Amino acid sequence: MHKFLYIVQKTFNQYLKGSVMDNIVKLISPKRLNVYKTYFNATTEEQCLGLYIWNQKLSNVFNSIIHIIEVSLRNSIMNTINEKKPTLSGEGFISYFRSLDENNESRKQIEYAYGKCHKKNNYTTDDLIALLPFGFWANICSQEHNESNEGSLQLWPTYKDDIFPDTDLSIGEIYKNISVVNILRNRISHHEVIWKDKNALNQDGLINKVIDNYKSCLEVAKSIHIDNLKLIELIEGKVLLEDLCKTSTIDNYTKLITDITKVSVIDIPEFVKANRKETIFKGEVTSVNSNATYIKNNKLRDSDDKKIKFRMDNEIRIKIGPLKVGDIVTFEPFVIRNDKGKFYIAKKVTLL
Known part of the structure; x- marks a missing residue:
């Protein structure tokens, strides 16, 4: 019985190996x-x-x-x-x-x-x-x-x-x-x-x-x-x-490939989770007026080592309601680069 199961398993493994290799040959040509x-x-x-x-x-x-x-x-x-x-x-x-x-x-x-x-x-x-x-x-x-x-x-x-x-x-x-x-x-x-x-x-x-x-x-x-x-x-x-x-x-x-079935399949979500950098920061509201709200994080600085003020998107202001100076929020910083210079924007703002 054990010998029979061994033969079945070996045959199945050979089938899998052939199937995977056949697919790769077709993909490459x-x-x-x-x-x-x-x-x-x-x-x-x-x-x-x-x-x-x-x-x-x-x-x-x-x-x-x-x-x-x-x-x-x-x-x-x-x-x-x-x-x-x-x-x-x-x-x-x-x-x-x-x-x-x-x-x-x-x-x-x-x-x-x-x-x-x-x-x-x-x-x-x-x-x-x-x-x-x-x-x-x-x-x-x-x-x-x-x-x-x-x-x-x-x-x-x-x-x-x-x-x-x-x-x-x-x-x-x-x-x-x-x-x-x-x-x-x-x-x-x-x-x-x-x-x-x-x-x-x-x-x-x-x-x-x-x-x-x-x-x-x-x-x-x-x-x-x-x-x-x-x-x-x-x-x-x-x-x-x-x-x-x-x-x-x-x-x-x-000699690189001996058994193609033993080559792992890339786990895409795990790859992203393991390698994507965290871009959400904690910040403080520093200025509020009818035109704009500004947020800063002490660690985020420009090339001259000056603290950056990030302007909050107006649509986000409407969604999360009124903010006041000193409020602590989380946000994702972005920069818009054009011929006039750099403009710093705060997106995905959440009040803590």
Whole structure:
């Protein structure tokens, strides 16, 4: 009887394991997981899933350095244009691209950003420029904007050392590296693997592909400014990548999942309860008049270490009735930030 129950339990566990794994394979898609069987010689779905997680970690490391490159490249280009070619700064920059053929990809990207900005009540040129994708800035670094091309921004090679001061590479070599970064960014955004090399003989060849890709990222970051490499050190990009590229680390991810049924399900309410910070404070009413009621908490101070007075929402005043100076209440503090400064508001006020 005991043997029978053991067999039944084992069979049921195998069913559960298969059922959960089948669900995960469907959610991710067999195609995305089977690539690890082709390139890493994985033999089970569990091994493929472990390597899929490894690839996610790898993509996160690349995302961090690409973010640094994207922001600093955009700023380096715009700072140089604003200083060296003032007729193309600000609105002139936008107008130039909007004057191009409507099928021009850069114009399409400008128009898309322009459309998004116009949905706001007000916006600045900087707001629009911040919406332009990495591919837009990558294209500016191409030979399309050589000085010999009339009607272009005419940046290269004269302004190469202004935009890329920390490299001996030619603008052509820089653009080649930037193109690699752009391809990586697009692959990551589409959840595609970034190590794929059809000519790689084995796992070591695939890792070399990763290292070469990261080298291209480092070269671009350094070209823009050598201090970018310090930023990358601060976010531990190189250290994290080196660890993920170790054979032992990849082996560990291959063996990460032995029994999917033993992996716990996240308790969402418990997660929120354990991690959300308390934002309700006790305060004292300091001022009451026909226009506003103000509350303060001695611990809540501004950047100048001054006590903050929070204005109570008028609708709340009506709900809880009249208050007087000295009343003790609980409230949730908020700040409204705009061009005129900061305005402190008290919500969820309750009289104690």
